[in-house]
Amino acid sequence: MKHLKVSEKTALITGAASGIGYQLTQIFARHSYNLVLVDNNEEKLNEIINEFPQKFGIFVKIFAKDLSIPTFPEEIFTELQQASIKIDVLINNAGFSIYRVFNETDLTIELKMLQLNIGSLTHLTKLLLKDMIEQNYGKILNVASSAAFQPGPLMAVYFAIKAYVLSFSEAIANELEGTGVSMTVLCPGPPASEFQRTAAMKDSKIARIKRMMETETVARIGYQGLMTNQTVIVPGMRNKILTESVRFTPRNLVTKIVRSMHELKKNR
Numbered sequence: 408m409k410h411l412k413v414s415e416k417t418a419l420i421t422g423a424a425s426g427i428g429y430q431l432t433q434i435f436a437r438h439s440y441n442l443v444l445v446d447n448n449e450e451k452l453n454e455i456i457n458e459f460p461q462k463f464g465i466f467v468k469i470f471a472k473d474l475s476i477p478t479f480p481e482e483i484f485t486e487l488q489q490a491s492i493k494i495d496v497l498i499n500n501a502g503f504s505i506y507r508v509f510n511e512t513d514l515t516i517e518l519k520m521l522q523l524n525i526g527s528l529t530h531l532t533k534l535l536l537k538d539m540i541e542q543n544y545g546k547i548l549n550v551a552s553s554a555a556f557q558p559g560p561l562m563a564v565y566f567a568i569k570a571y572v573l574s575f576s577e578a579i580a581n582e583l584e585g586t587g588v589s590m591t592v593l594c595p596g597p598p599a600s601e602f603q604r605t606a607a608m609k610d611s612k613i614a615r616i617k618r619m620m621e622t623e624t625v626a627r628i629g630y631q632g633l634m635t636n637q638t639v640i641v642p643g644m645r646n647k648i649l650t651e652s653v654r655f656t657p658r659n660l661v662t663k664i665v666r667s668m669h670e671l672k673k674n675r
Contacts, residue, residue: 422501
C-alpha cells in the first residue's frame, strides 16, 4: 500500500460511497488529496480503494462503518492517530431521512438518524478540530440542506437536523476566525440522487420536480465554496431565492407550503 507523503493533504469524507459524497471523493482525488473514506457500503468502498490509488496516484484508507453507532467516530480517530494520518479536510456528508408523519415513524430509525446526522458530525468535528487549529490549517464542510431554513412536515426530524447543522456550522465558523481553519456548510436543494428512494418519498411532489441539480454539480459548487472559505453555500439561484424568501414569509404559511410539496402526488 502506498504511504502518505508529508507534503500531501488528506481529506476524510463520510457517506463517501454514493451521491454528493462520492462526487466529492472524485473531486478531491482529482486534486491529489489522499482520502479517508467512511461509509457502511463496504462493497463500494472496496471498488474505490481498488481503483483510485492507481488512477489518481493517492493513498486511500477506508472505514466500512455505520456512523449511527455512537462509538465509531472515536474508533476511527484512534486508528488514524495510530497510523499517523493527519486530516486536513473533514467532509461531514453522511446522512439519511425517513418520510411519513411523525406519529407513524419508527423511533429506533429516528434515533439512528439523529446519531448519524448530528451526533457523529459533531463528534468527528470535535475530535479533528483541535489538531487543525494547532497546525493553523484545516477545512471542514458540513452538508446540510435547503431544508435547514424552514420546518418540514412529513420529514420533521430531518428538517430539524439540518437546521442544527446550519446553526452549528455558522457558529463554529465565527469561532474559527483568525485560526487558519474554516467551516463551511453546504445547503443544496433536493438533488437528483438516491436520497428520495432512501427516504421513501419518490412519489412526492417535490421528488418529481424537473431539473433537479445533479449531485456532481452540487459537489463542485461545494468544493469551490470550501476552498474559498465561504460559510454558507446554497447552490442554484432558485434555491437561493427560496431560502431568502422564507425569512419574509409568515412561519405558519411556510410550513403549510412545505407540507404541500412533500405530500404524495395524486394520480389523475
